[in-house]
Ligand SMILES: Nc1ncnc2c1ncn2[C@@H]1O[C@H](COP(=O)(O)OP(=O)(O)OP(=O)(O)O)[C@@H](O)[C@H]1O
């Protein structure tokens with residue numbers, strides 16, 4: 240791919256230095272822009288496209304460090320190479336770690352060092368652009384991070400995720416089990432400026448009160464029976480990053496009160512501790528219950544709900560977006576081919592039809608498991624309906640129920656007339672121990688018609704087994 244000429248901004252108050260660095264860069268084919276201090280540089284960065292910044296640190300008006308800090312705070316800044324007259328490894332590390340510089344070089348900078356650094360920085364910029372372009376392309380084709388879906392509700396969800404991810408706002412995720420709440424939380428984290436910081440998920444349902452509080456806020460040694468060591472809680476551990484509070488409505492109500500205070504104050508105190516710690520955590524809460532019902536039943540604090548519900552993302556159930564089935568199924572086929580060393584090429588249209596007629600109470604997780612099963616069962620080639628677990632899309636198997644003396648044929652709701660007739664004939668035969676004359680008599684058919692129907696069923700089934 241052809242890239243445009245890279246543009247390097249050179250910031251130095253000394254004219255001679257600025258020109259020397261600028262001339263070197265231009266001799267290597269870069270375009271240059273020049274500024275005499277940090278604030279002039281910021282002005283240029285606002286109005287011009289800049290790929291890399293090469294800056295002096297000691298300058299009047301606004302120093303290089305101040306420039307680095309403002310760029311760091313902006314989040315998406317170009318890589319900065321800091322040049323400074325006074326060296327030392329500590330200074331270098333601080334410029335890189337505390338101020339987010341790309342790299343550091345001592346003045347006067349050796350041309351070959353500068354060239355190598357600028358080349359590396361430009362490569363990083365191009366890779367990031369390429370990555371962004373690919374992600375955008377993928378999201379338009381129905382993929383956002385690990386989330387897959389090109390139905391209208393999923394497209395809307397992806398757009399909202401992209402919009403809210405860069406902010407610090409709390410998010411409430413609701414949706415049935417297996418609909419992708421945790422995946423959405425991870426996508427929000429990954430698309431946010433916090434992506435390099437921790438993502439921590441806590442399941443609020445799994446633990447009793449003291450333990451959930453210790454899990455969230457941490458504890459000091461001896462703060463309760465069993466607290467043998469000091470422990471850092473998830474709030475502290477997720478500092479700078481994102482915390483997913485899973486199954487929020489199951490959190491003990493007293494803990495909800497404490498959590499609310501921590502969220503309001505952005506300070507946390509370990510159980511049994513005396514000092515508060517500042518925490519900067521983005522909170523995402525998830526629940527598969529109806530949150531308003533939980534508030535009405537007194538299990539979820541209304542004030543906490545409103546604190547967390549800055550954005551509410553309601554994930555659609557899979558049955559409400561069955562048009563996503565082909566894309567999801569294909570993605571899972573590929574995933575499980577790799578995982579199990581299989582060579583499955585896809586789903587036969589009749590298999591897909593069965594997937595469409597299933598209700599998917601377990602949502603995408605259920606589909607994922609079904610496809611894994613099919614991939615393993617099939618090994619290679621197309622997946623035919625015979626590889627599907629029996630309950631998928633056949634409306635449930637007709638049965639004879641025996642209760643006391645009487646026997647009843649049960650046909651699940653949704654069974655077609657054709658299927659009902661076949662089931663009735665087969666179950667009657669089962670009842671008569673395969674005596675066809677008696678079965679025909681019970682069913683009110685001539686034996687000849689019964690035999691014709693059986694032959695027809697037999698033919699149909701061997702065709703289905705062949706996958707035709
Ligand atoms: N949109 C999606 N695209 C791809 N995979 C998905 C999607 N949604 C869910 N999955 C799959 O389903 C699994 C379950 O999703 P997830 O754990 O996010 O559900 P959940 O809503 O948190 O469920 P629960 O309420 O049971 O915790 C995921 O690990 C993933 O494999």
Ligand SMILES: [Mg+2]
Pocket residue numbers: 420421485
């Ligand atoms: Mg979950």
